Amino acid sequence: MGLRVNQYRNQSGSKVTRLPFRNRAANRHPDFGHSKLLGYLLLLCVLLLFCPEDGAQAEEHVDSEAGETIRQFLQKACFDCHNDDLAEGRLNLQQLNWKLNDQRLRQRWILAYDRIAAGEMPPDRKDLSQADRALLLKKLSQSLQAADAAQVALHGRGPLRRLTRDEFEQNLRDLLALPHLDIRDLLPQDREQQHCNKVAEVLDMSRIQLDAYLEAADQTLRQAVASGMQPRTREQHHLPATRMFQSAETFGGREAMFYAKDSQMVPLSGGDLARMRKENRHDPEMELAIFRSASWPYYGYPDVFKAREAGAYRIRFSARAVRQLRDFSLRPAWDSIPMNFRARKQSGADVSGDVRVTRETFDIQPEVGIYETTILLKQSETFEYSLLGLPVPRAINPRNAPLYYDFPPMPEGGHPGVAFQWLEITGPLDSETWPPASHQRLFGELPMRAAEKGTLPIELISTQPVEDAKRLLRRFIQRAERVPTSEDVIQIYERLVTDELEAGTPLAESLLSGYTAFLCSAPFLYLPEPRAGTPQREYAVAARLSHFLGNTRPDDELKRLAEQGQLLSAEILTQQTRRLLLADSAEKFVTNLTDHWLSLKDIRRDEPDSRLYPEYRFDDYLIESMAAETRAFITAMFEENLPVSVLVDADFAFVNDRLARHYGLQPVSGSQMRKVDLPAESPYGGLLTQAAILKVTANGTTTSPVIRGAWIMERVLGNPPPPPPPSVPAVEPDIRGATTIREQLAQHTRDPVCAACHARFDPVGFALEDFDIMGAFRTRYRSLAKGEKVTGIDRAGHDYTYFIAGPTDSRGQLRNGQTFQNIRELKQLLLAEPRQLARNLVQQLIVYATGTPVRFSDRPVVEAILDECGPNGYRTRDLLESVVRSSIFLGREQPPSTCLQTD
Secondary structure, three states, X not given: OXXXXXXXXXXXXXXXXXXXXXXXXXXXXXXXXXXXXXHHHHHHHHHHOOEOOOOOOOOOOOOHHHHHHHHHHHXXXXXXXXXXXXXXXXXXXXXXXXXXXXXXXXXXXXXXXHHXXXXXXXXXXXXXXXXXXXXXHHHHXXXXXXXXXXXXXXXXXXXXXXXXXXXXXXXXXXXXXXXOOOOHHHOOOOOOEOOEXXXXXXXXXXXXXXXXXXXXXXXXXXXXXXXXXXXXXXXXXXXXXXXXOOOOOOOOXXXXXXXXXXXXXXXXXXXXXXXXXXXXXXXXXXXXXXXXXXXXXXXOOOOOOOOOXXXXXXXXXXXXXXXXXXXXXXXXXXXXXXXXXEEEXXXXXXXXXXXXXXXXOEEEOOOOEEEEEEEEEOOXXXXXXXXXXXXXXXXXXXXXXXXXXXXXXXOOOOEEEEEEEEXXXXXXXXXXXXXXXXXXXXXXXXXXXXXXXXXXOEEEOOXXXXXXXXXXHHHHHHHHOOOOOOHHHHHHHHHHHHHHHHOOOOHHHHHHXXXXXXXXXXXXXXXXXXXXXXXXXXXXXXXXXXXXXXXXXXXXXXXXXXXXXXXXXXHHHHHHHHHHHHOXXXXXXXXXXXXXXXXXHHOOOOOOOOOXXXXXXXXXXXXXXXXXXXXXXXXXXXXXXXXXXXXOOOOEEEEOHHHHHHHOOOOOOOOOOEEEEOOOOOOOOOOOOOHHXXXXXXXXXXXXXXXXXXHHHHHOOOOOOOOOOOOOOOOOOOOXXXXXXXXXXXXXXXXXXXXXXXXXXXXXXXXXHHEOOOOOEOOEEEEOOOOEEEEXXXXXXXXXXXXXXXXXXXXXXXXXXXXXXXXXXXXXHHOOOHHHHHHHHHHHHHHHHHOOOOOHHHHXXXXXXXXXXXXXXXXXXXXXXXXXXXXXXXXXXXXXXXXXXXX
């Protein structure tokens, strides 16, 4: 896609991305009008960041004595397999150069060190005595530490990190008081590495990307400007029940939706409804009753409303949860019904366009109640009612007859649903004060009038436009900057704005040009690496901490502490870390961490196979609940400072009504997650057995011990397996029921090479075979051909047939010889190594916080963190706080401060 940028070093020595200097406009979109801004940005890049290479290189740490000792050991124990002829594992140690200042070569030696330290090289322990192994590792470690530390001292731990598109959007939201800003999709998707989207090495920049950032910044600033001299006129629509749905019925017939009065269906035809609406004769006693989810085919929105302009709209409605009986009468529901709204264009079921679920979920109670929320709509959009967890009709296409939709059979007690009495829509909702706060962030108290020229709806009134422009520009930069901006740099922005004014551009638009340039400059788009001895270090730490725990810019308190030189105090850092973990912005930390580390962004990747698992058809509510559980769990883990062992096992879970049913727990009411105690015999508890984790490690049709085991070993236990050889085919479980997955793997691992690798992770995967593709506990497999036949009708009204095949087998043996019979016993074995669990979590937090994976020279710091936090049980917030206070985070070379003991 975009052209990769070059790298050079700034005045502090850190690597920086640099735009190519030749033909910068060549690849720019012809309709894009930011060529002047691009020129100024290039000038700023030269002034702020470019420092010609002086030829300085890290000292080449070549310890001849150590190198010769290491080579002698390797010749004795390793050259038989890793030589010019064999090079097993694609590693030729005989020809591996001992130039450790070369990062690529250093990484090969680090790999060799790790394999030797793990006892995997040489495979036969007799080839290397314990004493020789210890000496070899000591020599390797000393050399690698020295070489890597020298590189860090010269260049920093890693390159400057560009903001992700989510961080860029959130920075603009907070800077400009635009909480609902939505510009992330204007920017290219960020690449990932190390299960993280914040790794500096892959957050590159190109001319095309810079154009996208300029466009996004320009659109944002224009949204921040007052839309006129007064707030937009609010329209209010009060809709009776017979105006709340676009038609007299929906897919699925009367059972899916009807109008009712006095709790009895009123058989309105399309013509009846049209006449009622034309004559504006609506019975206030009527109700709209819906009994289906908003899965295809569906489009259930008000018949008359669509947003006149983009903005926020307040929705108030009256509703009750009901049951539909066979005579189409309504009775109060036995429990609440969850629902939300979905923004969309007016269209049919097949042409829905951009459908966006609104944030708030309501639990509609059996008694009539009034509910209220605010939703964001684009121009000409409307919204539809989305009831969660209810049935979906099925399409039936008989031969020589028209297509129709059949509703699933009625369960005992009736179909659950929601009956609406009325709905009110008010909007667009502009600020109560005018001009809005976003406008004041741009232009202060400068008066305005309706625009006579230009592209903005207003223009600023000024008798001294140049002086006002410079004043407001400096004000904006001071608010937006993370590090104080030097005078010579500010003058470049001033020149851009004054050039616009001299060219006849209105004051407001001239200022927007300067603001856009600053928002797309390197100091705003990039986070610097804190460096000891630099005057900007505390500002860099403040920015790192706020983007770590909130995906956004430092707030006023962090900025004040940085300005006063107080932020680097261990006590202050701990206080600020705890404050940010309890702030609303911490939700973004948890969401981004779980999306990538735990793959929750892929929660919808594979649809459940409705042939084998008909009970999961169209169950979006279950999938949403799964992700919500894991996020609630991780939030509580840090907020309550739980021991890291809860990743493996816990005596509690977070559930709502749907998950409690899924896990076979005692019923709970409502869609909100709540913490519940688990029965002693429950297989659940901890991260390993959460439904979300079990779903993202399955493919929607089958489970695989290989995939699940490898995922758990890498993401949770921190022992990633090597990649499979390209010539070895994947093991696909047999859904026909002829062979078990254990039998297939036994055949696959007859090759000793395969067996040695699979022994790392298959046992953990086998323990999880007692859970199906969505995390429900099972004792037997399902198949499509063999076993005990099971038939029925699913929640969408489809007939299904599958077979109950052989029993699951969750026994296993770990590489160290320990055996287990089931997941409960495996958990107990894994709990014996809490330090490794803690080490993996610390490493994941480091890459997420700093944008650079753990380097070899970081390893002693990681171990020191573990030493300090071990006596308190490796509690998760202690670990996180210790990371924040460490030299890795702060950019200084000293041991990490002590973990604070907490209740």
